[in-house]
Amino acid sequence: MLLTWKPPMEISVIWVVGFCVLLVAHGAQASSHESSRNLQETDQPYRTGYHFQPPKNWMNDPNGPMYYKGVYHLFYQYNPYGAVWGNIIWAHSVSYDLVNWVHIDHAIYPTQPSDINGCWSGSTTILPGEKPAILYTGIDTKNHQVQNMAVPKNLSDPLLREWIKSPYNPLMTPIDGIDPDLYRDPTTAWQGPDKIWRVIVGSQIDGHGRAILYRSKDFVSWTRIDSPLHSSGKTEMWECPDFFPVSTRSSNGVDTSSQDKYTKHVLKASFNHHDYYILGSYKPANDNFSVETNFMDSGMDLRYDYGKFYASKTFFDRAMNRRILWGWINESDSESDDIKKGWSGLQSIPRTILLSETGKQLVQWPIKEIEKLRFKNLSFHDKKLKSGSVLEVPGITASQADVEVSFELPNLEDAEILDPSWTDPQLLCSQKKASVRGKLGPFGLLAFATKNLTEQTAIYFRIFRSNHNYIVLMCSDQSRSSVREELDKTTYGAFIDMDPRHENITLRSLIDHSIVESFGGEGRACITARVYPKLGNSRASIPVCIQQWHLKCQNLKA
Numbered sequence: 001m002l003l004t005w006k007p008p009m010e011i012s013v014i015w016v017v018g019f020c021v022l023l024v025a026h027g028a029q030a031s032s033h034e035s036s037r038n039l040q041e042t043d044q045p046y047r048t049g050y051h052f053q054p055p056k057n058w059m060n061d062p063n064g065p066m067y068y069k070g071v072y073h074l075f076y077q078y079n080p081y082g083a084v085w086g087n088i089i090w091a092h093s094v095s096y097d098l099v100n101w102v103h104i105d106h107a108i109y110p111t112q113p114s115d116i117n118g119c120w121s122g123s124t125t126i127l128p129g130e131k132p133a134i135l136y137t138g139i140d141t142k143n144h145q146v147q148n149m150a151v152p153k154n155l156s157d158p159l160l161r162e163w164i165k166s167p168y169n170p171l172m173t174p175i176d177g178i179d180p181d182l183y184r185d186p187t188t189a190w191q192g193p194d195k196i197w198r199v200i201v202g203s204q205i206d207g208h209g210r211a212i213l214y215r216s217k218d219f220v221s222w223t224r225i226d227s228p229l230h231s232s233g234k235t236e237m238w239e240c241p242d243f244f245p246v247s248t249r250s251s252n253g254v255d256t257s258s259q260d261k262y263t264k265h266v267l268k269a270s271f272n273h274h275d276y277y278i279l280g281s282y283k284p285a286n287d288n289f290s291v292e293t294n295f296m297d298s299g300m301d302l303r304y305d306y307g308k309f310y311a312s313k314t315f316f317d318r319a320m321n322r323r324i325l326w327g328w329i330n331e332s333d334s335e336s337d338d339i340k341k342g343w344s345g346l347q348s349i350p351r352t353i354l355l356s357e358t359g360k361q362l363v364q365w366p367i368k369e370i371e372k373l374r375f376k377n378l379s380f381h382d383k384k385l386k387s388g389s390v391l392e393v394p395g396i397t398a399s400q401a402d403v404e405v406s407f408e409l410p411n412l413e414d415a416e417i418l419d420p421s422w423t424d425p426q427l428l429c430s431q432k433k434a435s436v437r438g439k440l441g442p443f444g445l446l447a448f449a450t451k452n453l454t455e456q457t458a459i460y461f462r463i464f465r466s467n468h469n470y471i472v473l474m475c476s477d478q479s480r481s482s483v484r485e486e487l488d489k490t491t492y493g494a495f496i497d498m499d500p501r502h503e504n505i506t507l508r509s510l511i512d513h514s515i516v517e518s519f520g521g522e523g524r525a526c527i528t529a530r531v532y533p534k535l536g537n538s539r540a541s542i543p544v545c546i547q548q549w550h551l552k553c554q555n556l557k558a
């Protein structure tokens with residue numbers, strides 16, 4: 001088994017302005033997936049230390065995550081021949097803790113007429129008797145998208161190294177009005193009380209996103225049901241749908257086939273470069289999914305992540321009774337940069353995913369296991385900061401860190417009035433960048449900042465007032481993240497469903513060389529950014545420097 005550890009890296013810039021704070025910062029050790037980590041800070045400054053990455057080449061969607069006989073499995077869309085999308089197969093990695101991973105032989109690659117032109121995304125279902133089965137999209141000899149099955153060759157191998165394809169493939173084909181180019185990504189299947197299996201496949205019919213529903217008694221012979229599980233007139237193609245229950249009364253995850261009066265169902269679809277979800281009530285008797293809101297229909301615009309995060313997939317971790325979410329985080333640099341780097345694509349830190357206390361949305365949090373990578377802990381409690389003052393975490397520099405901050409805000413009455421036309425949080429963050437001083441904010445964290453602040457990635461909040469309510473805006477501003485040009489430096493934003501009169505505003509950010517994964521309001525809003533600091537991403541770079549909203553820099557040595 002190949003596990004290597006890089007010497008611990010240290011922490012980043014903390015920027016905290018004007019309020020009472022509790023701040024905890026942890027340097028994070030690398031969890032390694034390969035042996036060449038010592039190259040990282042010189043030749044490969046943007047390779048991550050504790051995010052999932054294959055040693056080289058292109059990676060996109062997470063596929064078929066599962067727990068089997070004490071081992072976590074992650075498959076993913078992979079190009080074995082280069083750092084750009086193409087030649088897609090299922091690569092396979094295994095782990096005992098979801099943190100340290102070992103890459104093993106590829107699981108599924110073109111061998112049959114039904115997948116000869118590619119093995120695209122899909123999911124795993126654990127059938128009765130602890131028998132995993134993969135359903136995946138194959139690209140057939142006519143370049144049509146069809147759905148195939150593969151099962152392990154040897155069920156007594158917990159690493160499930162070899163997979164055999166069903167002789168009945170393809171099991172589902174694009175007939176009866178289905179566009180063969182828009183028909184893919186089967187979900188984990190679920191079994192109703194009638195013991196019949198159900199699965200959905202993403203598609204677009206008559207220009208609209210649709211989850212085509214199939215049923216099967218034996219998992220091999222699948223019948224399409226006339227009515228889709230769900231469709232939406234306001235979106236186009238749905239990629240990588242996911243459909244699963246969440247508990248309304250417990251913080252445990254729920255198995256995909258479970259359903260009772262204490263569950264709600266989540267339907268997630270990937271479109272417009274984001275993963276959107278809706279909540280509803282599902283009745284297996286007639287496969288009716290009655291939704292609370294539809295995609296793109298309400299002001300809620302529920303997304304797993306308001307930054308980069310796509311084609312995600314959840315699984316029920318029966319070992320720990322939780323549901324875990326993985327998402328693909330793509331690059332923000334150019335294709336030629338990726339070719340030079342020799343790789344492209346990360347997976348998010350696995351996140352537990354739950355229904356919020358209000359029942360109106362999901363909340364996410366990095367899995368507990370990631371905390372074992374914390375190495376150097378620094379904490380500040382009850383710091384009272386005047387407006388305009390700053391707090392630094394000295395003694396640490398950083399490209400790897402796990403930072404938690406909690407802001408207690410007095411004088412909320414000072415908050416700026418929210419103009420009713422400011423309904424788009426991303427636009428609002430783009431207009432009110434980190435450098436624009438408001439009445440209550442920005443306050444937050446600066447990652448990868450250089451001494452003169454030429455480079456900085458700002459994750460921050462602003463508070464607004466709207467009638468008698470307060471609105472919390474969370475932003476991730478990449479506009480000054482690198483002196484390098486030709487990068488996508490889009491600013492991201494989200495409103496957080498919380499009342500700052502009754503709770504502190506919290507932020508947790510996982511910083512790792514070229515990614516900042518941020519969880520605001522205890523995971524009610526998540527924003528992931530990819531950044532490529534040129535000056536602020538090495539141990540040799542200028543020590544920690546704290547910025548505040550006047551752009552003054554306290555030139556303190558780390």
Ligand code: DQQ
Pocket residue numbers: 060061077088120121137184185239240311
């Ligand atoms: N990626 C796969 C497709 C899926 C898309 C191909 C989403 O199956 O729809 O690599 O990123």
